[in-house]
Amino acid sequence: MGREVQRALLWVILFGSLFMLWDNYQVYKGGKSFFGAPEQAQTAQADQTASIPAPAPAAAAQQTPEIQAAAPVKEPVVVTTDRMKVTFDLQGARIVGTEMLLFPQQADWTQVGLAGMILGREPAKDLGNVKLLEAVPSHTYVAQSGLVGGDYPTHADEFRLVSKQLSLDGGDKLDVVFEADKGGVKVVKTYTFKRGFYGVDVSTTVKNETDKAIAPQIYYQITRDSSKPAGDNSMYSTFTGPAFYTSEENFQKLDFSDIRDKDAKFVEKTDNGWLAMVQHHFVSAWIPAQGESRLNYAREVSKDLYSVGTLITMKELAPGASATDAATFYSGPQEQARLEQLAPGLELVVDYGWLTFLAKPIYWLLDFLYGIVGNWGWAIVLLTCIVKAVLYPISAAGYRSMARMKEVTPRMKALQDKYKDDKQRLNQAMMELYRTEKINPVGGCLPIFLQIPVFLALYWVLQGSVELRGAPWILWVNDLAMPDPWFVLPLLMAATMFLQILLNPKPTDPVQAKVMYIMPLVFSIMFFVFAAGLVLYWLTNNVLSIAQQWWINKTIAEERAKRLAKQ
Known part of the structure; x- marks a missing residue:
């Protein structure tokens, strides 16, 4: 009897563990979990202090202009570094493409080896490199920034390319500068690339050329549809979607469906943290300067197109005055040592599931x-x-x-x-x-x-x-x-x-x-x-x-x- 109990317990443990993994795979393939649909995790929203007057984040977010999913890139500007190829659009000086030069796209495991021979499937001859940001008719994933609070340049306005050099070549640093003028306000965006770095330091200088004081607000946002990334492995159940990090609630993932249904819960008013768009092995994130009061937002801007961002109020600018706001935009692999150096908690985008404490x-x-x-x-x-x-x-x-x-x-x-x-x-x-x-x-x-x-x-x-x-x-x-x-x-x-x-x-x-x-x-x-x-x-x-x-x-x-x- 004892030995039979031992055997039964052994196989129950093994089969139970393997079944959990298999059930996870079935959910990813679009099927239903054997255990039913999981409840949506509820995350507490930061308390709103009545003594601090501020516009509602959702209302503030509506000030940022929308962009349609199939909006073409009018005048692409391609910057090449030692690690990635970054494409800008003069419309808004927005980032519309990031290609990972050190990460080739992988064929699915069913297309190689014995499985490929049995199934008769062959990978494409040239899969190319992994692309994170893209702006094509079938897929939209872009990074944007601009000013609101008046008739100021946004990511929908035309910018001018000032810089001549667009390749890092043998140097260690490269500045790419864009300019725009609107409503008597001049905006200069400087993107600084560094050797060995997937991030881009973004400096936005605002100069008031009007005869009145202005108080602009600057936003940083990522806009993406809900599609799975190209080449996503058929065997892995991974999260694709937005995330916020603040010291109040730490790491909070958002489902696109919750944003669509206006059920997404996250910290809105804060003065720290970052926002990101997460996918398997890679992430894009805006990391504003810490200590700036900001309003985070998430919304559906059109059918199956979502924006997550943060809105920061700049100091009042007298006529002729200027001010600069700095942020970092990272678009690259989820290398944990690198992410830990960029911002507190950014390494949490590496999703180890419920066994994180052991993984x-x-x-x-x-x-x-x-x-x-x-x-x-x-x-x-x-x-x-x-x-x-x-x-x-x-x-x-x-x-x-x-x-x-x-x-x-x-x-x-x-x-x-x-x-x-x-x-x-x-x-x-x-x-x-x-x-x-x-x-x-x-x-x-x-x-x-x-x-x-x-x-x-x-x-x-x-x-x-x-x-x-x-x-x-x-x-x-x-x-x-x-x-x-x-x-x-x-x-x-x-x-x-x-x-x-x-x-x-x-x-x-x-x-x-x-x-x-x-x-x-x-x-x-x-x-x-x-x-x-x-x-x-x-x-x-x-x-x-x-x-x-x-x-x-x-x-x-x-x-x-x-x-x-x-x-």
Whole structure:
């Protein structure tokens, strides 16, 4: 009975974990979760202080002019740095394109390797580089800024390009300057690019050339439709949408549907933080200067087109006076070390799901190991060894129980035959046998149970960390964040599972024994669609477990032989 409970618990844990991952995938593909639709997370809105008069954020946001989804780029201005190609439009001096020169677009895993051969799918010959911002008829994703509060230049007005040089070339810094005049107000936008930096420092200088004082407000916003990014992996359930960060409520993600239904909850009035548009592995974010009072907003500007932004009131400008507001616009990969340096909390756009508390330390350890070995695959192998070493005392106790159980299997079978008509007496005899032989009937489950949180956390690390995107290991494994294109790792894992079954006690029930031998095949099929790095972790864990179990079996057999020799 004890051994059957152990087996049942073991498979329930494993199947439950795998089912959770599979259910997550089904939701991403457009299906319904087995557990039903999750409730929308409610985030508290910042208290509005009555003593501070201010226009309602939603009303203030309506001052910013709208832009239609298919608005063409009239006069593109292309700036090239060592890391990206940025396209501006003279209409508003808005950023309408960011191409990641160091991140090529990836083919879906079903288009390469054995899966591609079986399905007859081939990737396009030239997938190009990853593009974040775009302004094309089928997709709108742009960054805008401008002035409101009067007849001032906005992102819908024409600007002039002042700068002549549009390439970083061998330099470390490049300023690209645009100018516009409207209503007696002159606006100069200076975009500063730096070598090795995906961000752009944006300086907006406003000069009052009228004969009256003015009090303009400057806005920074990102406008995007709700479509998934091009090349989004079919195996990953990832968030695409806006996010705000403030010290009041920290990180708050917004669903496009909530913005459309005017149900989005976020901190509106604040003097800190940033706003972003998040997608798998990449992010675009406006980071205004900290300490400026601002009003955050989110709205649907037209059908399936959404804007999130912040509105900042500048100081009053007397005739002839000028003022400058500074912000940073980042559009690039979610590299955690880089994001942490840019702004507080910006690294939170790397979504590790509900296991963030465990996934972040695992990523930190992986990154540390990668710094030593220079290969993410070997870093995963070392991580597995470390986890195995930490859990060694617990797993060793479990394996000893299993080894002793294997030796007493004939005696257990004899007891089952003897008391087959008396379940109560059989249970008593089995418990007495366990006490005599110092066997914990569920001891073998604990090592696997403790591995499950690490397994799930590593799943989120492989899914969310851009550092592992396209990371090779050896030979045929050229992307640890994607499934093994030739299914070699899942098959090797099945082989190691089969060896583990041979080392463990054989079930006395013939049906259960057959099921045990079928399980490696079932698991190998399920692991075909998991990231290669995840399968590598489990394969390494199995190999170490086999070595540990073999050694313990050998030790216990020798101890028993010595005891029998003394009798």
